Amino acid sequence: MRGVFISGGTGSIGSSALSVIRQNTDSLKLIGFSYNNNHEKAKEIISEFKPKYVFSNQLTDLDVPNQITDEDDLMEVFCLESIEFIICGVSGFEGLKSTMLASKSGKKILLANKESIVTAGSIFLESCKKYDSQIFPIDSEHNAVLQCLDTKSSNSEISKVMLTASGGPFYGMSMDQLKEITPEQAANHPNWKMGTKISIDSATLMNKCLEVIEAAILFKIESDKINAVIHPQSILHAMVTYVDGSSIAHLSNPSMEVPIANMLRGDNRISINFEELLTSERALEFFPIPHEKESLFEIASDVIKRQGNRGAIFNAINEVAVQQFRDSKISFLDIDKVIKGTYSVMPMSKLDSIEEVYFYDQEARIKSLEMIKSLSH
The missing domain is CATH 1.10.1740.10 (RNA polymerase sigma factor, region 2, helix turn helix motif)
Structure with missing residues (x-):
């Protein structure tokens, strides 16, 4: 079983990642996630996936074994042997803090937060190299x-x-x-x-x-x-x-589940539900910027x-x-x-x-x- 932690579990990237995990429960398990203030969505995730760890900046009434509010404790979770993948799905510059933390974990980082590369590229990449963390882009284009x-x-x-x-x-x-x-x-x-x-x-x-x-x-x-x-x-x-x-x-x-599934694979690709890509009615067009x-x-x-x-x-x-x-x-x-x-x-x-x-x-x-x-x- 391959363990996953999602930074930004209640956001759009988190929702796509959870869908991939839901379709592959024989090989993937949600070990933990972080979120900001969408408490109702967090409770739904906990009810369905039963994670062991949830990180939030504030203590709330969550039915989870370990609720974390301290970043040092979150770093300990990132380094757990049960976690193989850390999905960095917090959007914007706000996501830089958790992405830099993940860079010190020595884990496989599935990176959706492009701002970490744009704003702190060399510093982030050097930190990943120092701690033997691997970067796998899950932005669809990258x-x-x-x-x-x-x-x-x-x-x-x-x-x-x-x-x-x-x-x-x-x-x-x-x-x-x-x-x-x-x-x-x-x-x-x-x-x-x-x-x-x-x-x-x-x-x-x-x-x-x-x-x-x-x-x-x-x-x-x-x-x-x-x-x-x-x-x-x-x-x-x-x-x-x-x-x-x-x-x-x-x-x-156009679904974020595709790149996420591609990067959550082991030796073999994992399955997700998808619609037929090309039909006789669909044309592909390209125009200059x-x-x-x-x-x-x-x-x-x-x-x-x-x-x-x-x-x-x-x-x-x-x-x-x-x-x-x-x-x-x-x-x-x-x-x-x-x-x-x-x-x-x-x-x-x-x-x-x-x-x-x-x-x-x-x-x-x-x-x-x-x-x-x-x-x-």
Whole structure:
């Protein structure tokens, strides 16, 4: 039996992981999970899966053998022999703390939190190396790249890595139409079942910018070899083209259960329920990134080439802008203005510690709010 701990058990990644475990109870067992404040969902998970450990920042009335609120105790749980996989499913910069903790466990880390790579890439990767922790990406695009990489080839033999973006719910709309977009509309993704923030990131294409950065750092691929295209059907997730003209692509239905199941495997693949992928009625379409979004991808390229504190700054600005949009303080189109305007005035430097990541994250958040105030005047 292979033991699993889920950081962010009540979130969208957690729900997908639990579905995979539910379909493979003969080989997978939920040993524990963490959550924030969705107590009712936590109780449902405990009732069905009977985990031994639950971590939350506050004590609540949970029917579980071990309820943990201390991070040192959580670290002890991560290191238990009964746990083979730690799924890092907490979204946003908030997930960095638990991901860094997991990096010291010596376990297989199933990484969904792209912000850990974007904001603290070298520091996180060095910690994993120091403690012999292995990273397995479960973001659909990065898991797809991993499956497309030829183990007999080196990165120098890669000509291009293509990541796909659905384009979100507004692809093809005019700038005038986008002016009146509401947070509820932006969170309504046409293909994926995701949290509100990442759904809005998908609508702005900022999510794809972060994924391009993650791919470059995680797989050690030059930024000019990575590109993104719009693929409205969300079927082909990534394609790797080699110098001999061969291209290997990964296709699956838009479900996070697919990459999670792929990474929870042992020597053999595990089974999940899925619908037939390609039918005669389904066409696959690909379009270039809209011209008005190219400047965001140029910033992503700058983050890759220069790294240091740039990823932490880029991510923090976006998180502030998205939250302000959700709070109806700025418009949908203002999100890009805040990102580009704030990034251009932030001081850039190298990073030497995780403390500096948090420092520059806060600095960028402060500067972003100042930029937002200037937009309203």
